[in-house]
Amino acid sequence: MKILMLIKTIGLKYDDRLRKESLTLKEFGYEPELVILDNTNQKFEGESEYGIPFTSISLFTRKLIPQCKGLFIKSIEMYIKLLFKVLQIRPKMLWIANYEMMGFIPICWILKKMGVIEKIVWDQYELPPKKMVNNKVPFTTIHWCLTKCDTLIVANMERKEWMISYFGEKFRDKIKVIQNFPDNKLCYLSEKKLSDQTKEWLQGQPYLLAQGGWGKTRCFEELVQAILELGTNKLIVIGYYDMNKYQELRRKWGEAFEELIYFTGMIPQMEVVKFIDHAFGSIILYSSESENRRLCAPNRLYQALCRGIPVVVGCNLPMRNLVHPYNFGVVLESDGRDIADIKKGIIELQNQYNRYKKNAQLYKNTFVWETQENEIRQAYS
Numbered sequence: 547m548k549i550l551m552l553i554k555t556i557g558l559k560y561d562d563r564l565r566k567e568s569l570t571l572k573e574f575g576y577e578p579e580l581v582i583l584d585n586t587n588q589k590f591e592g593e594s595e596y597g598i599p600f601t602s603i604s605l606f607t608r609k610l611i612p613q614c615k616g617l618f619i620k621s622i623e624m625y626i627k628l629l630f631k632v633l634q635i636r637p638k639m640l641w642i643a644n645y646e647m648m649g650f651i652p653i654c655w656i657l658k659k660m661g662v663i664e665k666i667v668w669d670q671y672e673l674p675p676k677k678m679v680n681n682k683v684p685f686t687t688i689h690w691c692l693t694k695c696d697t698l699i700v701a702n703m704e705r706k707e708w709m710i711s712y713f714g715e716k717f718r719d720k721i722k723v724i725q726n727f728p729d730n731k732l733c734y735l736s737e738k739k740l741s742d743q744t745k746e747w748l749q750g751q752p753y754l755l756a757q758g759g760w761g762k763t764r765c766f767e768e769l770v771q772a773i774l775e776l777g778t779n780k781l782i783v784i785g786y787y788d789m790n791k792y793q794e795l796r797r798k799w800g801e802a803f804e805e806l807i808y809f810t811g812m813i814p815q816m817e818v819v820k821f822i823d824h825a826f827g828s829i830i831l832y833s834s835e836s837e838n839r840r841l842c843a844p845n846r847l848y849q850a851l852c853r854g855i856p857v858v859v860g861c862n863l864p865m866r867n868l869v870h871p872y873n874f875g876v877v878l879e880s881d882g883r884d885i886a887d888i889k890k891g892i893i894e895l896q897n898q899y900n901r902y903k904k905n906a907q908l909y910k911n912t913f914v915w916e917t918q919e920n921e922i923r924q925a926y927s
Contacts, residue, residue: 548577549926550637552628554646557584558594562815562845563671564643566729566915568598570922576639581631583624603627625650632657639665639926645674648691655694667926668692669699669724673838679712689713692720697925701726701843702864708841722925726845729915731816733852738820744782747808751780752826754858754892757818757846759785763839765831765860765882770795772888774802779892782808782821822853827875827895827902829858830865831882840881854910856902858891868913874906 549571555561558580568578580600589604605627607620628650632640640654640663647668654666668691678684692698692713698721700706706721740748754773758764760783773781787809796803810821822828828850834840842862847869850857857875859865860882869875876891876898878884895902 547575547639548579548635548637549639549641550632550635551578551580551641551643552582552631552647552650553580553643554583554624555643556812557586558582558600559814560812562728562732563726565594565596565815567641567669567724567922568594569596569729570915570919571926572598574923574926576926578641579635579637581628601631603631621646621649625653629653633662637663639663639667641667641669643669644671645678648688651691651694665696666694667697667699668695670705671701673700673705673708673841675838676836692717695720697722699724699925702841704841704864704867705843708837722921724918724921724925725848725913726843727848727913727915727918728845728852732819732849733911733914735816735819737823740820740824744808748780752778753780753782753808753824755782755784755821755825755828755850755855756830757784757822757828757849758830758832759783759812760787760791763833763835765833765888767795768883768885769829769831769888770799770803770807772885772892773806774799775885776889776892777802777806778896779826780806780808782810782825784810784813784818784821786812818849819853822850822855825850825855826899827856827858829888829892831860831888832862832865833883834860834862834881848913851906851913852910854903854907856895856899856906858888858895872905872909872912873902874909875902 551568553564571578578598580598582600582602584602587604587608588602591601593599605620605623607623642650657663658666674688678688700721700723702725703723706723709721710718756769760766830844830847832839832842840862841864844865847857847859847865859869859875860878862881866877869877876894878887878891880887882888
């Protein structure tokens with residue numbers, strides 16, 4: 547069965563869930579093909595680094611209209627181009643990701659009615675924004691779209707229960723949970739050495755790892771202040787960072803900022819491992835101001851655990867429910883917006899490090915993508 551997977555993404559090499567899902571479907575005997583709109587906004591075809599054929603589409607309206615403006619017009623152009631690809635490829639199943647693609651679901655439903663496709667799978671990387679579920683018209687639209695899909699996929703059980711509480715018990719069987727665990731390829735990847743540049747910066751000191759990049763939603767400035775005030779661990783930050791904000795914090799904290807905080811920028815998923823393996827611990831924080839972040843599905847947490855690295859996490863429900871029973875890290879009392887609480891958590895990790903490290907090593911093969919093969923088969927059957 548040919549599956550056409552449609553997604554708006556930063557870039558293929560950064561979308562690890564798409565890699566794992568498409569490869570698993572291929573192993574099951576399906577024929578996945580990707581159609582993407584990424585940040586480069588370039589039109590070309592090829593094969594991903596992991597062997598899945600893809601087409602990258604380009605939007606003319608993106609070139610005419612400034613970023614974050616004219617989203618409705620850009621979406622219309624995107625949907626038209628996706629429709630042409632569907633009619634060209636004529637897959638049996640359509641897989642769409644996230645709420646950027648929600649406007650394409652009515653088109654998918656019509657195509658299904660016409661017999662062009664047989665099944666619609668909606669993989670919701672994120673929960674819908676609060677302003678949508680609390681407003682009658684968007685809520686009704688989402689509800690209608692949910693009813694027209696054959697399978698709905700969410701990233702943890704807490705999100706499934708949230709969806710049911712908002713949209714109704716009738717969706718319980720339709721919603722499948724596929725957690726964003728790392729796969730065996732990442733889990734069993736050989737340990738890589740840090741670059742000479744990174745080792746020179748570390749000067750033999752231990753470091754904590756922050757994989758979420760810069761952002762208020764990651765409680766980043768609170769984490770930086772906690773690290774600088776403690777001064778016992780350095781911090782390596784993976785992901786996007788704002789140079790203007792960097793300069794602002796550099797002026798505020800002086801040379802200590804550059805001595806204790808190191809930014810890698812965006813790097814491919816498989817390169818993350820070398821920073822995880824040499825870390826004292828990984829710290830994962832999500833501000834819980836929205837339901838989406840309160841019920842976070844933290845692949846960064848799973849990546850650390852599959853490499854046997856202890857963690858410090860915020861009190862967000864999914865992370866607390868995972869870390870507490872296995873005792874392979876520290877759960878903060880707050881979500882990470884309390885600087886004193888972060889410092890307390892880091893100190894506890896230091897004091898109880900051997901115990902947390904032992905448990906992280908003991909359970910590191912527990913949260914692996916391949917353990918969900920039955921759930922994945924059911925979602926696509």
